[in-house]
Amino acid sequence: xxxxxxxxxxxxxxxxxxxxALEELVSEEMLGPSAEAMAMARTVLMAGGKRWxxxxxLLAHEAAGGVPNDEVMDLALAFELIHTATLxxxxxxxGARLRRGAPTLHTTHGDAEAIIVGDYLFxxxxxxxxxxxxxxxxxxxxxxxxxxxxxxxxxxxxxDLTTRPEDYDEIVRGKTAGPFANACAAAAILADASExxxxxxxxxxxxxxxxxxxxxxxxxxxxxxxxxxxxxxxxHEGKMTLPLIHALTVLHGAPRQRISEILESxxxxxxxxxxxxxxxxxxxxxxxxxxxxxxxxxxxxLRTLPSTPARELMEGLAEISLGRKV
Amino acid sequence: xxxxxxxxxxxxxxxxxxxxALEELVSEEMLGPSAEAMAMARTVLMAGGKRWxxxxxLLAHEAAGGVPNDEVMDLALAFELIHTATLxxxxxxxGARLRRGAPTLHTTHGDAEAIIVGDYLFxxxxxxxxxxxxxxxxxxxxxxxxxxxxxxxxxxxxxDLTTRPEDYDEIVRGKTAGPFANACAAAAILADASExxxxxxxxxxxxxxxxxxxxxxxxxxxxxxxxxxxxxxxxHEGKMTLPLIHALTVLHGAPRQRISEILESxxxxxxxxxxxxxxxxxxxxxxxxxxxxxxxxxxxxLRTLPSTPARELMEGLAEISLGRKV
Numbered sequence: 001x002x003x004x005x006x007x008x009x010x011x012x013x014x015x016x017x018x019x020x021a022l023e024e025l026v027s028e029e030m031l032g033p034s035a036e037a038m039a040m041a042r043t044v045l046m047a048g049g050k051r052w053x054x055x056x057x058l059l060a061h062e063a064a065g066g067v068p069n070d071e072v073m074d075l076a077l078a079f080e081l082i083h084t085a086t087l088x089x090x091x092x093x094x095g096a097r098l099r100r101g102a103p104t105l106h107t108t109h110g111d112a113e114a115i116i117v118g119d120y121l122f123x124x125x126x127x128x129x130x131x132x133x134x135x136x137x138x139x140x141x142x143x144x145x146x147x148x149x150x151x152x153x154x155x156x157x158x159x160d161l162t163t164r165p166e167d168y169d170e171i172v173r174g175k176t177a178g179p180f181a182n183a184c185a186a187a188a189i190l191a192d193a194s195e196x197x198x199x200x201x202x203x204x205x206x207x208x209x210x211x212x213x214x215x216x217x218x219x220x221x222x223x224x225x226x227x228x229x230x231x232x233x234x235x236h237e238g239k240m241t242l243p244l245i246h247a248l249t250v251l252h253g254a255p256r257q258r259i260s261e262i263l264e265s266x267x268x269x270x271x272x273x274x275x276x277x278x279x280x281x282x283x284x285x286x287x288x289x290x291x292x293x294x295x296x297x298x299x300x301x302l303r304t305l306p307s308t309p310a311r312e313l314m315e316g317l318a319e320i321s322l323g324r325k326v
Numbered sequence: 327x328x329x330x331x332x333x334x335x336x337x338x339x340x341x342x343x344x345x346x347a348l349e350e351l352v353s354e355e356m357l358g359p360s361a362e363a364m365a366m367a368r369t370v371l372m373a374g375g376k377r378w379x380x381x382x383x384l385l386a387h388e389a390a391g392g393v394p395n396d397e398v399m400d401l402a403l404a405f406e407l408i409h410t411a412t413l414x415x416x417x418x419x420x421g422a423r424l425r426r427g428a429p430t431l432h433t434t435h436g437d438a439e440a441i442i443v444g445d446y447l448f449x450x451x452x453x454x455x456x457x458x459x460x461x462x463x464x465x466x467x468x469x470x471x472x473x474x475x476x477x478x479x480x481x482x483x484x485x486d487l488t489t490r491p492e493d494y495d496e497i498v499r500g501k502t503a504g505p506f507a508n509a510c511a512a513a514a515i516l517a518d519a520s521e522x523x524x525x526x527x528x529x530x531x532x533x534x535x536x537x538x539x540x541x542x543x544x545x546x547x548x549x550x551x552x553x554x555x556x557x558x559x560x561x562h563e564g565k566m567t568l569p570l571i572h573a574l575t576v577l578h579g580a581p582r583q584r585i586s587e588i589l590e591s592x593x594x595x596x597x598x599x600x601x602x603x604x605x606x607x608x609x610x611x612x613x614x615x616x617x618x619x620x621x622x623x624x625x626x627x628l629r630t631l632p633s634t635p636a637r638e639l640m641e642g643l644a645e646i647s648l649g650r651k652v
Contacts, residue, residue: 033500034475089445093438112419112481115441119415120474122448127467130456141453148446149360155438174359 007316011055014313018054021073022046022080029124037120040109045084045121047100052212052321053079053183059317060184060201062310063302066191074128075136075190079183081125082140086147088118093155094237098230129186136186143182150174159238161248161260168245169210176216177209200301207298208318211291215322217241218287221278224323235266235274242290247281255280295322333642337381340639344380347399348372348406355450363446366435371410371447373426378538378647379405379509385643386510386527388636389628392517400454401462401516405509407451408466412473414444419481420563424556455512462512469508476500485564487574487586494571495536502542503535526627533624534644537617541648543567544613547604550649561592561600568616573607581606621648 022045029038054076061072090096091104092114098104106114129140154171157163184205188198221243223231234241247259259277262270278284298318305311348371355364380402387398416422417430418440424430432440455466480497483489510531514524547569549557560567573585585603588596604610624644631637 034471036478037471037474086445089441093441111437113478115415115419115444116474116477116481118441118445119412119448120471122445123452123467123470123474126449126452126456127463127471130452130463130467131460134457137453137456141449141456144449145360145363145446145453148363148442148449151442152362152439155442 007313008320010309011313011316011320014055014058015051017058017073018051018076018080021077025077034120034124037117040105040113040117041084041088041121043102043108044088044099044105044117045081047102049080049084049100050321051080052317053083053179056180056205056314056317057183057187059187059310059314060205061187061191063305063308063314064188064191064193064197064201066187066193071132072187072190074131075186076183078125078127078129078140079179079186081121081128082144083179085118085121085125086151088114088121090151092118096233132186132190136189139182139186139189143178146174146178150178154239157240159264160240161263163240163245163248165242165245165249168240168242172210172213173206176213177206180209180212181205197305200304203301204298204314204318207294207301208321211294211298211318211322214242214287214291214294217243218284218291219323221275222284232266232268232271235263238263238266243278243283243287246283246286247278250281250283251277291322295319333639334646336635337639337642337646340381340384341377343384343399344377344402344406347403351403360446360450363443366431366439366443367410367414367447369428369434370414370425370431370443371407373428375406375410375426376647377406378643379409379505382506382531382640382643383509383513385636385640386513386531387517389631389634389640390514390517390519390523390527392513392519397458398513398516400457401512402509404451404455404466405505405512407447407454408470409505411444411447411451412477414440414447416477418444422559458512458516462515465508465512465515469504472500472504476504480565483566485590486566487589489566489571489574491568491571491575494566494568498536498539499532502539503532506535506538507531523631526630529627530624530640530644533620533627534647537620537624537644537648540568540613540617540620543569544610544617545649547601548610558592558594558597561589564589564592569604569609569613572609572612573604576607576609577603617648621645 026038026042026046029035057076057079058068058072062068066072087099088105091099092106092111096104097107104114105117126140130137150171150173153167154175157167157171181202182205185198185202188201193201217234220232220234220241235244244263248256251259255277259274262274262277266274295318299315302311302314302318352364352368352372355361383402383405384394384398388394392398413425414431417425418432418437422430423433430440431443452466456463476497476499479493480501483493483497507528508531511524511528514527519527543560546558546560546567561570570589574582577585581603585600588600588603592600621644625641628637628640628644
């Protein structure tokens with residue numbers, strides 16, 4: 001237990017460094033011509049995000065042999081800014097009213113302002129990320145165009161009950177896991193790591209990114225307010241999460257018919273029945289097993305790197321970000 | 327006349343090079359994971375834009391002593407992609423139905439798709455621009471955050487009859503002229519030009535950018551379909567263009583009262599009366615004089631550079647982009 005408290009405290013110190021650097025950036029911007037844009041942006045940017053991406057960037061950099069410097073912090077902030085930009089824009093077209101417990105930007109300021117503030121966060125992030133070497137810029141750019149491609153694909157699969165696990169995989173790798181993989185890879189490139197180390201760190205990021213999304217999928221169905229997400233957001237929006245895709249694939253006959261009906265016109269009165277059908281199909285267990293597999297594979301990749309305090313913290317971050325005790 | 331035909335042909339050859347490079351980029355993207363995003367993006371990207379920004383980039387690079395290469399074409403394309411991204415997003419919140427005679431992307435595909443396609447064009451542009459040296463990346467990033475700031479300011483001034491010329495100047499420099507200035511400055515930096523040359527080219531870009539917006543303002547009130555813009559788009563959207571700001575500033579008593587009433591609830595039946603009031607205030611003449619002043623100042627800055635074919639073409643581009651015969 002002492003070790004685990006120590007681990008959390010050490011992770012927190014990385015998060016605190018990210019937080020301070022972000023606060024400094026926000027303050028600088030508030031003194032310049034973008035003050036109005038930042039005044040809106042900071043309500044989302046400073047609303048208590050977990051900072052997984054920037055913390056992972058700092059850790060992967062150290063795990064790959066890098067020494068903490070301004071360049072890696074610029075990258076870390078760039079990834080958090082770009083992530084926040086996608087949240088602001090996502091919330092508009094998802095019609096989301098709340099984000100981290102507070103009203104979303106488009107709800108308080110209107111769609112137009114939210115589009116512009118998202119754009120502002122994108123370009124601010126790219127300005128920071130663009131300072132890095134070409135190989136990193138290309139990784140960031142490819143990751144971001146893949147986010148857009150994945151979001152379009154996800155949109156096409158809203159309430160599409162024929163969505164296959166391969167579609168899910170493609171969407172998750174593009175939208176959620178790609179940015180985790182890119183954070184690790186870019187940090188490793190910056191640390192002058194070998195190709196094999198870059199690939200392993202990228203694989204680690206991809207693995208925990210996929211697992212991270214699957215945990216999110218489970219929480220949407222089981223609910224856990226301690227993780228900051230109310231139950232059912234995805235179901236109500238018609239998003240095809242993994243447990244649903246699994247159940248639709250394995251159920252047949254009347255149960256298959258019934259779950260289709262429920263998903264086509266979901267309302268809160270359906271919760272018990274939906275949960276029962278998902279249990280019947282073994283979809284929760286299937287998802288939990290897959291999370292475990294992705295986590296184990298990710299940790300295997302990570303453990304090809306030399307054992308260092310940073311590597312140990314990445315293992316801890318993997319466990320904690322997936323909602324486990326360490 | 328022979329000289330002028332020759333000038334147009336030579337400018338067209340630059341535009342053709344931009345067009346070919348864009349087509350190549352579009353084709354590459356259509357073979358990759360972003361095919362769906364590009365399929366939508368290209369309807370706007372390839373819809374016959376004038377390519378002022380990328381052509382200016384190529385010319386400024388040569389005028390500053392640069393030799394045509396892939397790097398400057400990457401920058402030129404980056405600026406066109408970023409410009410197109412802002413058009414796609416602008417059209418959403420301006421509620422614009424048509425762009426270059428075709429239905430806007432959000433009209434044909436919905437707001438969600440248009441937001442994502444705009445984001446995609448932004449990151450594609452930044453991916454290309456991010457390959458350049460840090461000083462250029464910083465110029466691009468500052469320009470883009472200034473666009474966002476200017477758009478927010480413009481939005482706040484919609485139907486605001488107390489908008490001052492200084493507000494107008496700030497909005498135009500951020501939104502329209504900044505990208506022209508940045509195109510010239512970035513190209514000059516890439517060509518290893520001296521600080522003074524960079525500043526003069528930037529000043530040229532800023533000057534013709536401001537003039538370009540003022541011409542656009544005039545056309546909105548006088549109409550000229552050969553320039554591709556139907557009359558009255560800005561007036562209907564409540565945008566405070568320079569002739570309107572001028573008239574509201576110089577008119578007093580009954581005419582001031584009347585133009586306020588017209589602008590507060592504009593409809594097409596008001597055209598003759600509005601035009602009459604603008605003539606009475608001398609607002610068309612004032613705007614035309616300012617365009618002339620900005621053009622002369624811009625050309626003065628340009629002429630501090632050595633006399634070269636590229637510089638001559640930039641003079642021609644300035645005249646043509648402002649709708650003049652050469």
